[in-house]
Structure formats: C-alpha cells, structure tokens
Amino acid sequence: MSQRVVFLSVALLSLTVAAGRAQDALAGTYSAVLSTDDVKAVKVVDGRQLVGTWTLVFKGNGTFEVKMNDVSRVKGTFALAGDELTLSDKTGDFACVEGNAPQGVYKITRAAETLTFEKVKDETCPGRAMALTLKPYKSS
Numbered sequence: 585m586s587q588r589v590v591f592l593s594v595a596l597l598s599l600t601v602a603a604g605r606a607q608d609a610l611a612g613t614y615s616a617v618l619s620t621d622d623v624k625a626v627k628v629v630d631g632r633q634l635v636g637t638w639t640l641v642f643k644g645n646g647t648f649e650v651k652m653n654d655v656s657r658v659k660g661t662f663a664l665a666g667d668e669l670t671l672s673d674k675t676g677d678f679a680c681v682e683g684n685a686p687q688g689v690y691k692i693t694r695a696a697e698t699l700t701f702e703k704v705k706d707e708t709c710p711g712r713a714m715a716l717t718l719k720p721y722k723s724s
Contacts, residue, residue, distance in 0.1 A: 608644040610664050610692075614699045614721035615639045622718050631714075638715055639724070640699075650678065650715075658712075667691050668704065671712070680709035688712050697723040 616638050623631030639651040642662060648671065650658035657678035663670045671688045673679035680688075688706030692699060701716040 607642075607646045607662070607664055610642045610662070610669070611644040613639060613641050613724050615724045616719045616721045618715070618718055623714070626714050626718075633711070634715055634718070638721075640721060650676070652678070664692075667693065669701075673709075673712070678711065680712055682708075688716075690716060699723070 618634050618636060618638060620632070620635055623634045625631075626634065636653045639654070641649045641651070646661050646663065648658075648660055648662045649656055656676065658673050658676035660674040660676075660679065661672045663672075669690045669692045671690070673681055673687075675681075688709055689704040690706070691702040691704055693702070694700075698720045699722075700720045703713050703717055706713045
C-alpha cells in the first residue's frame, strides 16, 4: 500500500513539474499593433475599441496580463498543454468574467520571435478572440 502512495506522489509531482515547464516555455512579453485597417472587418465587437498596441505578458507561474496602450486591462491565469493555450480571465476592465466567458482556448504557433493564436473555443468573449487572432504577436 505504501509503495502505491509513493508512486502516486511521484507521478503527481512529475505532472506538476511538467506543467510548470510548459508555462515557462511561454513566459515572456509579446506585442501587436492593431490598426484601423486591421479591424475593419470586425463585426462582433466595435473594432475601434481594438485599435492600439496590445501587450501580453506570460509569467512562468501561470499568470498573464494583457495591456492595451500600456494600461493593464486583464489579469488571469493560463495553462499550456502542447500547443493548446487555455486563458482564464480573473480581473480587469476588459476581462471576460460573466458566465462561461472567463475561459478561452487557443492553438498557438511559435516561429522565431512570433506568436500566433488560432481560436479553438472562445464563443462568449469576442473581444479577446479578435485581439488575439487578428495579427501575430512579436516577442518584445
């Protein structure tokens, strides 16, 4: 019985360490500038609200912050499993915190200094989906 407990404890610790490494792999600051031309086709939200410099800060502890024009707009947590990123908004004036909205799932692609987002599931937070998917983000 005690060997099972030790094995389960080691397995749980291994999963925790692996999750931490995945988060560390994304840690950094990424920015994208959305122009009026970029948001012309946006129909779901007022595209003018998206115009500006968006900055994403991912930390190795699994937290993130979204800034627009250097003003903090969203803070939350994230989980990375392979190329699938789950974002959970917690606070902020642009945070999606109503009902099922806090969580968005995106496929991410990293190429050199570029981070690209493709929506997998985020039907209840169109602003987040648009801000993330309209243009690639560059490491800054």
